[in-house]
Structure formats: C-alpha cells, structure tokens
Amino acid sequence: DAGVIQSPRHEVTEMGQEVTLRCKPISGHDYLFWYRQTMMRGLELLIYFNNNVPIDDSGMPEDRFSAKMPNASFSTLKIQPSEPRDSAVYFCASRIDRAYEQYFGPGTRLTVT
Amino acid sequence: AQSVAQPEDQVNVAEGNPLTVKCTYSVSGNPYLFWYVQYPNRGLQFLLKYITGDNLVKGSYGFEAEFNKSQTSFHLKKPSALVSDSALYFCAVRDGDSGAGSYQLTFGKGTKLSVIP
Numbered sequence: 629d630a631g632v633i634q635s636p637r638h639e640v641t642e643m644g645q646e647v648t649l650r651c652k653p654i655s656g657h658d659y660l661f662w663y664r665q666t667m668m669r670g671l672e673l674l675i676y677f678n679n680n681v682p683i684d685d686s687g688m689p690e691d692r693f694s695a696k697m698p699n700a701s702f703s704t705l706k707i708q709p710s711e712p713r714d715s716a717v718y719f720c721a722s723r724i725d726r727a728y729e730q731y732f733g734p735g736t737r738l739t740v741t
Numbered sequence: 742a743q744s745v746a747q748p749e750d751q752v753n754v755a756e757g758n759p760l761t762v763k764c765t766y767s768v769s770g771n772p773y774l775f776w777y778v779q780y781p782n783r784g785l786q787f788l789l790k791y792i793t794g795d796n797l798v799k800g801s802y803g804f805e806a807e808f809n810k811s812q813t814s815f816h817l818k819k820p821s822a823l824v825s826d827s828a829l830y831f832c833a834v835r836d837g838d839s840g841a842g843s844y845q846l847t848f849g850k851g852t853k854l855s856v857i858p
Contacts, residue, residue, distance in 0.1 A: 671848040728773055732784035
C-alpha cells in the first residue's frame, strides 16, 4: 500500500497568492482529515470528510481556507489569499470506518513570505 | 469536550534504559487512546491504540502502553530504549461514546524523546 500521498512536499509562495495542497488517501478509506501543525499551536484539525462529504469544518481558521473532496481518491485544501501566518506543515490523514486509527501523509511544508 | 495532556516537553533517557512518556486524558465517555510517533520531516506514524480489553497494549517497535482508568492515564513505555527511538511522540484521545459523525482525535502537544548513546 502506498500510504497517504500529499503534494507538493514543500511550497514557498508570496503573500496574497493562492495555494493548493493535494491529498490522495489510502484506497478504501472512508474518512479524510486535514490538519495543520505549528510550533505554537501544535496539531490542529481543520476539516474532515466522510465518504467525500464535509462533516466538520469548524477548525478552518477563516474564509480564506476551503477544502474539497470531489471523489474518494482526491482532496484539496486551498488558501486564497495566503498570508505569512499560514506558514505551517499541513497534513492529510485517512482512516477506514471499521478501524479507529488515522494514517498520516508526509505533510506539505508551506512557507508564505 | 475531550483533552490530552503530555506534561513533559522533553524526555532524555540513556540507550538501553527503560523509557516512559506520560499522557493523561479527559473525556466524558469511554476513552479511545492512541500513540503516534513523528520523525523529523515526516508525518505522524501510528504506534498503538487502546479501545477496550486488556489495559496493557502492545504496539510497533517494541512499544507498549498501559491504560489506567482511575488515573486517566495512558503512558507509553519501552523496556530498553534505542537511539533510533529519538523522535516526537504524540498521545491522542477520542470520546468512544460520541455519536456517529464525530470522529475527531484530540492530540497532545507532543513530547520530544532523546535517547542518549
């Protein structure tokens, strides 16, 4: 199994630009989660999907953030416009309904200058 | 609400010695508990979980954890530490009695484990 795949692994952009992060969950998994990790705030859940439907987006920091899951094998997290305080590592994770643990991707390190 | 506390930001242990990384939790229902490890520039890797049953659970790489309901703790342990165990360790909890549609894990802040040769 290839595990959760994220792209790009690193992204450097200028303030005001649009950023799109991509995730491919493990095949057959029903749930997909987007997290953000910073030194100050630790690991924060942004949004999660069940069977491609957003269930809880209360962790999305503001309207500049949006996430979609058009099919079971692909999700995007978009930031528009980006700001320096969005600099963080963004993780995608997935899990299968009958299990409880989540499996994480390698993350995307985002730097907004 | 559910929460996790990892009281130590850093734990240092000599190679070959036993290690313990502490975790306490708070949930209103039955706790589902997890440990993850994060190596530098990598994603979180699942180590072990407690859902129900035996209070001592065994996981990957020789790690184990003991669930203690009265102390609301779930400490991670290993009998003999390796230098390669040096990493960031996260405890996580989910309320097992939460309804369908609420499957959020709450993570602790993490504990940096350094195993000294």
